Amino acid sequence: MRDASPQGIYKVQALDRAFAVLDLLGESDTPLGLAQVASSLQLHKSTAHRFLMVLERHHMVERTSSGKFRLGLRLFDFGNRAIEQYDLRERAQPHLRRLVAETEETAHLCILEQARVIYIDKIEPARSVRMITRIGSSNPVHCTSVGKAILAFLPEDRIEEVIRRTRFERFTHRTIANAEALRAEIEKTHRRGYAVDDEELEEGLRCIAVPLLDAQRQPVAAVSVSGPSFRVTAQKLPSIANHLLHCVRGIAHDMGYTSSSRGSRAAWTA
Amino acid sequence: MRDASPQGIYKVQALDRAFAVLDLLGESDTPLGLAQVASSLQLHKSTAHRFLMVLERHHMVERTSSGKFRLGLRLFDFGNRAIEQYDLRERAQPHLRRLVAETEETAHLCILEQARVIYIDKIEPARSVRMITRIGSSNPVHCTSVGKAILAFLPEDRIEEVIRRTRFERFTHRTIANAEALRAEIEKTHRRGYAVDDEELEEGLRCIAVPLLDAQRQPVAAVSVSGPSFRVTAQKLPSIANHLLHCVRGIAHDMGYTSSSRGSRAAWTA
DNA sequence: ACGCATATCTCATATTTTGAGAGACTGTCT
DNA sequence: AGACAGTCTCTCAAAATATGAGATATGCGT
Known part of the structure; x- marks a missing residue:
């Protein structure tokens, strides 16, 4: 359909x-x-x-x-067989657990499928407000930190392809409303190294995400930390971002994405 | 088929x-x-x-x-939608986490489907030998602690129905080989309150499980702790069983299975 | 006990799937 | 290079398959 x-x-x-x-x-x-x-x-x-x-x-x-x-x-x-073939989930889980322990907020692991992000895993801290996300469900890229995190590290043409297929549905008054604004945000995200969703999907919910890059430095997934805006304050963002970076570094290592900095195959795309 | x-x-x-x-x-x-x-x-x-x-x-x-x-x-x-309708999984997870922290062994949550047990969730301790179970996969009842745990608290006719449909496939030399032996084991399990799988599914793997009973005291699931036999020793069983009981009590509470001891509707079956 | 609503089942009809085979690729060997 | 051996795509007439009208059975509410 x-x-x-x-x-x-x-x-x-x-x-x-x-x-x-x-x-x-x-x-x-x-x-x-x-x-x-x-x-x-x-x-x-x-x-x-x-x-x-x-x-x-x-x-x-x-x-x-x-x-x-x-x-x-x-x-x-x-479903579990399907996801197992990616096996990212299993390997990532311990790292996500640590991330949750460190930040005491909910962590998500997502991948990009077509032009949407799919929630592959979710870890919630011991006591917290239940988040509504269902593992396996999907969201558009423009209103999620994970979406922007992945997008920001994709090659130009893939970015444009995804943007083209995005409907820019509005969820809150802060939701990014058009391709132009999204491109700017992507740009910012790339420079900063992490993505932020400031109540763009849901009122009162702030998320921050970083991409997981494979050996070719292509984003294959993203990890995010989400929580109520009053707890996930602007001041905390850099600190959380650090935890996130540490987390994805661990995952990348476990996945064998040996970041042996012999990179620069970046230009090659397909 | x-x-x-x-x-x-x-x-x-x-x-x-x-x-x-x-x-x-x-x-x-x-x-x-x-x-x-x-x-x-x-x-x-x-x-x-x-x-x-x-x-x-x-x-x-x-x-x-x-x-x-x-x-x-x-x-x-x-798959996630399917399992969500049971919502047991989500509610059980925090309790399973605690269980894993306490025992430092792998915990499983299973339900009985037809005549087999299905693994609904698995939590592994920080560092441990990876277990081969895949969430969503199933095993026969006769060779698993979870199977026996559920079986032992089912009404007679259901027990017999499940036994009748069991093929008694052998996995190790300790695997229960026939209905007679299984009935005896069930009996023992019921008295003891917890089930044990002593290398009956896999050489060197010992598991122990207790059932999760609903408000009508019918088993709806089972929780198990599994680990290598040299760590999960016979001496430790009672202690682990205690942790398990504590765990399922917590889950039952969260699920609203108010065990307000107005039980004894047990005779009623269907 | 009655009637309404739901589920189960049968079978002749024609719509839908089928599969042989021809075309379009891709890469591999000599 | 050329041609082979292996993929994957696609078309179309034949027929086997799924279809749905309706008849039957079950069950629930009053």
């Missing part, structure tokens, strides 16, 4: 429908009955039923005791 | 095939090319190609730079 493939489009109706069902169940925070699924998706009862039965056989959905449907645990399995 | 549905079977070939593709990619720890997928699944090139294109459009698979396919991040999103 999101992207109209440039070339000829391949269709398998059954798959589109099945994923629509999963989507629907994933969106809904309460299990849905057959009838609800069928009508929401404009499928006929029998069709919806057949799909749900097949999905259930594969444990992609499961039924509550009341006979309603919700997402199944097979998806959880698949 | 795993379960022959009792009643009439519903089929949607396309879905079975699509999931077979995802399965294949999930099993493989290296991305696969079109040809490999096609031949592994006995699909014709064009068919496999079409499926992969559609799956890619849905971000269920993605292509590496070399054009090979691997699982996509949409699955990660779905």
Whole structure:
């Protein structure tokens, strides 16, 4: 739905429908009955039923005791396999834990997928206000520190590509509203070495992020620290940034991104 | 494949095939090319190609730079949504962290799905031998402490149902080999209050688990501590069990399983 | 006990998927 | 260089597949 493939489009109706069902169940925070699924998706009862039965056989959905449907645990399995192939998450976790211990605020690990950032992991300090982010969910780049952190270290053409695909949705009155402003912010971020989201996604929430660069000095992810603005004050930013830099340095090391400063393959892009 | 549905079977070939593709990619720890997928699944090139294109459009698979396919991040999103509906995981995490800090061994959180236990979460101590468990993966009940812990507190008929569906696969020479032995072990576990897996799944690995009981005193999950046998010694078991009990008590409290000792609805099952 | 709403199931129809094969690449060997 | 061996893309007629109208069954509320 999101992207109209440039070339000829391949269709398998059954798959589109099945994923629509999963989507629907994933969106809904309460299990849905057959009838609800069928009508929401404009499928006929029998069709919806057949799909749900097949999905259930594969444990992609499961039924509550009341006979309603919700997402199944097979998806959880698949999801973990999917993320494992990146294996960034596992290696990063100890470093994130330390970061949280040091800053006592929530840490996030994100990667850039298409033109959005996906939350790969989240670590919360012992006692804190629960953050609403769900691991696996995504946000646009223009309103997140992680998005800006990654963007700022991407090559020019990739930056422009991402910007072009960004809709500049507004979340608060501080949300960056256009490509121009974003470019300026990116520029600033690059110079400073860390990115800041000053209540641009959510009122009262301030985040700060730094990118994780691979051996070719390309950003593959970003780590952020987020907390209420009254705790994450402007004065603290440099100190937090230091913790962040230390953290990503550790991750980079564990990932084998030997920053043996034989860099400068930077110009090469693709 | 795993379960022959009792009643009439519903089929949607396309879905079975699509999931077979995802399965294949999930099993493989290296991305696969079109040809490999096609031949592994006995699909014709064009068919496999079409499926992969559609799956890619849905971000269920993605292509590496070399054009090979691997699982996509949409699955990660779905997986997290699926697990969120249980929300046990999030609430349990702080307690598991404490448990790991106390015992300095790996902690697992599992639930029973059908006749197997699924790993919902894993917390590892700062420095330890990496355990091979993948979150989201599953194991049979007969060779895991978590399996036995849950089983031991299930009503008789559920126990028998699970046992009936267990294949008693052998993993080490200590693996419980038949229903009889498992029943005895269950009995023992119930009396003792905690379950032990003494190198029954893996040579040199000892685990100990206790169940998490809901308001109706039904087991909904189990928490375990696992470590090398030379560290997790027989002498330490009672002490670890205490930490475990403390941990699940905390989780139960957070989940609102007010154990207001107005229990004894135990006889009621369904 | 009745009726409404929901789920389950069957089967002939035609829509949708299928797969053979031809084309377009890519890189590898001689 | 040239040609081979391996990929991946794409088209289209054939047919097997999924479809959905509707009939049946189940269950819930009053």
